[in-house]
Amino acid sequence: MLNTHLIDSHCHVHFGQDKAALKERIETAITNNVRQMLCISIDETDKDEVIKLSQDEESILAAAAIHPTHNPGQVQTIDYLLDYCSDKNLIAVGETGLDYFHIKEDTDWQKQRFINHINTAIELDKPLIIHTRDSMDDTLDLLESQGAKKCRGIMHCFTGDWQQAKRALKMDFKISFSGIVTFNSARVLQQVAAKVPLDSILVETDSPYLAPVPYRGKANQPAYVVHVAEKLSELRQQNLSEITCATTRNFYDLFPQTAV
Numbered sequence: 345m346l347n348t349h350l351i352d353s354h355c356h357v358h359f360g361q362d363k364a365a366l367k368e369r370i371e372t373a374i375t376n377n378v379r380q381m382l383c384i385s386i387d388e389t390d391k392d393e394v395i396k397l398s399q400d401e402e403s404i405l406a407a408a409a410i411h412p413t414h415n416p417g418q419v420q421t422i423d424y425l426l427d428y429c430s431d432k433n434l435i436a437v438g439e440t441g442l443d444y445f446h447i448k449e450d451t452d453w454q455k456q457r458f459i460n461h462i463n464t465a466i467e468l469d470k471p472l473i474i475h476t477r478d479s480m481d482d483t484l485d486l487l488e489s490q491g492a493k494k495c496r497g498i499m500h501c502f503t504g505d506w507q508q509a510k511r512a513l514k515m516d517f518k519i520s521f522s523g524i525v526t527f528n529s530a531r532v533l534q535q536v537a538a539k540v541p542l543d544s545i546l547v548e549t550d551s552p553y554l555a556p557v558p559y560r561g562k563a564n565q566p567a568y569v570v571h572v573a574e575k576l577s578e579l580r581q582q583n584l585s586e587i588t589c590a591t592t593r594n595f596y597d598l599f600p601q602t603a604v
């Protein structure tokens with residue numbers, strides 16, 4: 345099937361929005377050919393909101409986990425997480441991972457929490473959504489040692505090098521590019537983006553953060569994901585329609601139940 349619409353594979357469209365503004369964001373995305381958005385809940389405080397949004401809005405898909413920087417020191421048990429992530433509206437377990445940028449001291453609890461999330465995803469047979477900052481090699485080590493290839497997933501907002509990308513690809517993970525790939529300073533990442541196989545790329549906004557050029561520094565929104573796709577088209581010398589079709593097909597490869 346030829347997919348002509350874009351999917352924002354990672355956003356927090358619900359952050360800081362009153363109902364009317366949120367509705368407008370979603371409408372703007374749809375008008376700009378972004379027919380589906382994977383909206384990520386970061387902890388207990390917004391999980392019900394994100395699930396409800398996915399029930400009310402056809403274009404919104406939902407995922408949940410405890411974000412690596414939230415509730416520092418707490419390690420949720422696998423039993424807790426199985427229950428937490430079991431809702432049928434939640435299509436993925438995430439975002440989860442490691443973050444040594446925000447949390448530098450004592451990484452043991454972070455690792456154990458991440459391990460429990462990985463095993464939850466395997467048990468529920470839901471893909472993982474991986475957040476990693478200043479911790480890519482440890483993140484990949486744990487994904488490999490815990491057998492994350494079984495559930496697969498998304499390297500969200502990927503900023504690693506080619507060696508790291510190859511390790512993720514070996515586990516059948518998709519590599520999701522955000523607005524960072526449009527920044528002039530992101531030369532290494534741009535080279536990676538040109539090399540990743542077409543059947544493994546995704547695009548995302550991570551909105552309201554990380555607005556792509558030409559909106560850099562402003563509030564981001566799912567409608568802007570086309571600027572990420574355009575940059576990939578330029579870097580890879582493939583038509584925008586090819587990038588659009590491939591990224592959407594790749595998303596459906598991970599989440600076939602969401603195909604429209």
Ligand SMILES: [Zn+2]
Pocket residue numbers: 354355356384439550
């Ligand atoms: Zn996020």
